[in-house]
Amino acid sequence: MTVGIKDVAKAAGVSPATVSRALSGGPVSDELRAQVEAAVKATGYRPNLAARRLRSQQSGTIGLVVADLRNPFFTAVSRAVEDSAYRAGMRVILCNTDEDPEREALYLQLMQEERITGLIFAPTRTTLEQLSRRRLEFPTVLIDRASPAGLYDCVVLDNAAATGELVRHLIERGYRHIGGLFGNASVTGLERRDGYVAALNAAGLKPDFRLCAPSADAARSTLAGWFSSPDRPEALVVSNSLFLSGAVRAARAAGLSIPRDLALAGFDNEVWTELVEPGLTVIEQPVEDIGRQAMALLFERLQTPHLPVRKLVLSGRCVARGSTAARV
Amino acid sequence: MTVGIKDVAKAAGVSPATVSRALSGGPVSDELRAQVEAAVKATGYRPNLAARRLRSQQSGTIGLVVADLRNPFFTAVSRAVEDSAYRAGMRVILCNTDEDPEREALYLQLMQEERITGLIFAPTRTTLEQLSRRRLEFPTVLIDRASPAGLYDCVVLDNAAATGELVRHLIERGYRHIGGLFGNASVTGLERRDGYVAALNAAGLKPDFRLCAPSADAARSTLAGWFSSPDRPEALVVSNSLFLSGAVRAARAAGLSIPRDLALAGFDNEVWTELVEPGLTVIEQPVEDIGRQAMALLFERLQTPHLPVRKLVLSGRCVARGSTAARV
DNA sequence: GGGTTTTCTGAAAACGATTTCTGAAACGCG
DNA sequence: CGCGTTTCAGAAATCGTTTTCAGAAAACCC
Numbered sequence: 001m002t003v004g005i006k007d008v009a010k011a012a013g014v015s016p017a018t019v020s021r022a023l024s025g026g027p028v029s030d031e032l033r034a035q036v037e038a039a040v041k042a043t044g045y046r047p048n049l050a051a052r053r054l055r056s057q058q059s060g061t062i063g064l065v066v067a068d069l070r071n072p073f074f075t076a077v078s079r080a081v082e083d084s085a086y087r088a089g090m091r092v093i094l095c096n097t098d099e100d101p102e103r104e105a106l107y108l109q110l111m112q113e114e115r116i117t118g119l120i121f122a123p124t125r126t127t128l129e130q131l132s133r134r135r136l137e138f139p140t141v142l143i144d145r146a147s148p149a150g151l152y153d154c155v156v157l158d159n160a161a162a163t164g165e166l167v168r169h170l171i172e173r174g175y176r177h178i179g180g181l182f183g184n185a186s187v188t189g190l191e192r193r194d195g196y197v198a199a200l201n202a203a204g205l206k207p208d209f210r211l212c213a214p215s216a217d218a219a220r221s222t223l224a225g226w227f228s229s230p231d232r233p234e235a236l237v238v239s240n241s242l243f244l245s246g247a248v249r250a251a252r253a254a255g256l257s258i259p260r261d262l263a264l265a266g267f268d269n270e271v272w273t274e275l276v277e278p279g280l281t282v283i284e285q286p287v288e289d290i291g292r293q294a295m296a297l298l299f300e301r302l303q304t305p306h307l308p309v310r311k312l313v314l315s316g317r318c319v320a321r322g323s324t325a326a327r328v
Numbered sequence: 329m330t331v332g333i334k335d336v337a338k339a340a341g342v343s344p345a346t347v348s349r350a351l352s353g354g355p356v357s358d359e360l361r362a363q364v365e366a367a368v369k370a371t372g373y374r375p376n377l378a379a380r381r382l383r384s385q386q387s388g389t390i391g392l393v394v395a396d397l398r399n400p401f402f403t404a405v406s407r408a409v410e411d412s413a414y415r416a417g418m419r420v421i422l423c424n425t426d427e428d429p430e431r432e433a434l435y436l437q438l439m440q441e442e443r444i445t446g447l448i449f450a451p452t453r454t455t456l457e458q459l460s461r462r463r464l465e466f467p468t469v470l471i472d473r474a475s476p477a478g479l480y481d482c483v484v485l486d487n488a489a490a491t492g493e494l495v496r497h498l499i500e501r502g503y504r505h506i507g508g509l510f511g512n513a514s515v516t517g518l519e520r521r522d523g524y525v526a527a528l529n530a531a532g533l534k535p536d537f538r539l540c541a542p543s544a545d546a547a548r549s550t551l552a553g554w555f556s557s558p559d560r561p562e563a564l565v566v567s568n569s570l571f572l573s574g575a576v577r578a579a580r581a582a583g584l585s586i587p588r589d590l591a592l593a594g595f596d597n598e599v600w601t602e603l604v605e606p607g608l609t610v611i612e613q614p615v616e617d618i619g620r621q622a623m624a625l626l627f628e629r630l631q632t633p634h635l636p637v638r639k640l641v642l643s644g645r646c647v648a649r650g651s652t653a654a655r656v
Numbered sequence: 657g658g659g660t661t662t663t664c665t666g667a668a669a670a671c672g673a674t675t676t677c678t679g680a681a682a683c684g685c686g
Numbered sequence: 687c688g689c690g691t692t693t694c695a696g697a698a699a700t701c702g703t704t705t706t707c708a709g710a711a712a713a714c715c716c
Contacts (some may be wrong), residue, residue: 054379054382346665376703
């Protein structure tokens with residue numbers, strides 16, 4: 001029942017080949033082109049993408065597989081990626097893995113079945129390891145989480161530097177026993193932990209950190225135990241905004257006042273980090289840039305497949321607020 | 329270069345037809361099925377979805393077009409929809425319109441080109457009107473925003489009731505001059521306004537509301553003006569969580585203390601509405617239910633196309649917090 | 657045991673577009 | 687004017703599957 005290219009051809013009095021050429025800007029006389037356009041309008045023809053993709057052997061689709069859409073960091077990056085893609089006339093398939101390696105495997109398989117042109121991916125640690133053994137069959141740019149061996153293009157934050165900045169900021173304000181809470185599922189968490197450890201060591205202070213699953217609730221319960229123990233830290237650095245909300249709740253529950261009893265600093269400049277009282281000190285990531293640059297790297301690789309692998313390291317901006325006021 | 333069904337057939341010593349049947353659970357002897365599975369594993373075969381969709385004339389894809397992924401309401405609904413879809417063996421194409429009718433039109437066209445099996449859609453007012461004139465060519469379930477004429481299945485919140493509950497809550501706490509701020513892009517905003525007006529009228533009080541574009545910044549600047557004028561309200565009801573953050577910022581900027589100078593209530597129980605001081609009184613929406621039920625309606629319609637149109641109205645839950653403490 | 661189902665398999669058509677190939681007409685040029 | 691070249695249009699092949707069709711073998715039934 002649906003109108004196909006043959007129907008348009010018949011309506012325009014030309015061959016299907018001519019219709020195809022007219023629509024894709026091929027060599028067609030102005031006269032026929034006009035007839036075709038009129039016929040398209042008259043019939044309401046919409047090309048069948050499945051057929052087009054099959055014949056032309058290109059999907060015109062890029063895959064975007066992120067770890068957690070509830071994390072505003074990823075929604076922001078997604079928007080930037082989508083904008084770039086649509087501007088370039090490409091479609092985007094957006095998938096959400098929930099930091100679950102199984103779902104990652106599932107989606108990677110799906111991407112392959114869709115024959116995507118390229119992939120932008122924020123993998124878990126587990127999948128990242130497999131990725132260095134078995135290369136993906138399509139051009140891939142990793143975001144937020146870098147491949148260690150330099151096998152894939154990637155665009156990431158300078159995690160060590162950013163965390164170091166937070167630590168030094170706290171030290172300057174007079175804090176000495178500075179705890180850390182980092183995600184255990186991504187290399188990002190580990191890199192931030194390393195930056196944290198390095199900065200403390202450089203200052204001659206002792207690191208004291210924990211790792212936990214990447215959810216606000218996991219953070220809250222981990223911290224609840226820590227806060228009620230005798231070795232509770234004076235200050236805390238956490239590795240993302242989910243952890244920040246968990247930390248605030250845990251502090252409230254334990255009756256700790258911020259920053260008097262506990263200074264707090266973390267990542268991602270969400271709206272609410274400013275609205276909460278006191279405001280939270282955070283590292284703001286250049287989210288739009290991350291998305292845009294990832295697409296830029298991907299397009300370059302598509303055009304020139306044998307480019308050397310590039311790693312783009314962007315730096316964050318420290319936004320100081322009341323949660324890290326000077327120690328009294 | 330990529331391995332196709334013929335290669336698998338050759339490796340398994342059977343015909344392509346048999347491979348296809350073996351993989352789709354058709355009538356194949358156990359012996360051949362095992363051979364095929366072995367061959368699939370050996371060759372690493374992944375079916376080409378474009379070819380499959382073209383031949384079988386079904387995309388196995390449902391479209392999900394939402395208004396704003398930065399709004400956690402929609403990310404939550406999306407997750408529920410995706411879960412249901414994948415459980416049913418369907419894929420999801422997720423699109424973000426930014427409440428922009430042009431992008432909506434673009435995406436609807438794309439959906440048609442993808443020949444999606446069904447659509448779940450949160451349209452703007454503008455598009456909603458067009459939708460009642462020209463029916464979409466695929467089964468559609470509207471979410472969050474109902475079609476007035478009853479042309480499409482939909483699942484929505486009982487906006488009038490929920491807003492009424494907020495208004496009565498404020499009246500009980502002693503507030504009389506209760507302002508309102510509602511989004512102008514969606515029918516949701518208007519329904520909430522109507523509920524607000526009705527509740528105030530019922531109590532013999534005078535409504536005093538404004539409409540604005542659906543963004544936190546628009547809300548903030550609208551309110552900035554209002555707060556500095558002599559007819560500033562004692563309490564404010566706003567129609568979503570973006571407006572809530574805008575309202576808190578505007579109140580801070582104007583030096584208004586919540587709830588002493590301004591009580592505040594709104595929609596969507598985000599994490600931060602509890603973390604902010606004082607906590608914000610909100611209507612919590614049954615987000616998972618909305619997504620799940622939308623998929624349920626869609627599947628039913630796919631199975632039984634001539635079902636009467638159904639409208640599912642879910643009710644919200646009022647979460648009272650400090651921002652609407654009793655008037656002193 | 658012969659005829660009728662049933663069960664399984666392979667050959668070939670089909671899905672709806674793009675692309676290659678072929679040819680006709682138009683054009684350029686000495 | 688004649689010959690090569692270019693330009694444009696249509697016929698037909700093609701993409702990689704699924705599905706129809708037809709047939710062989712097995713199973714079933716008096």
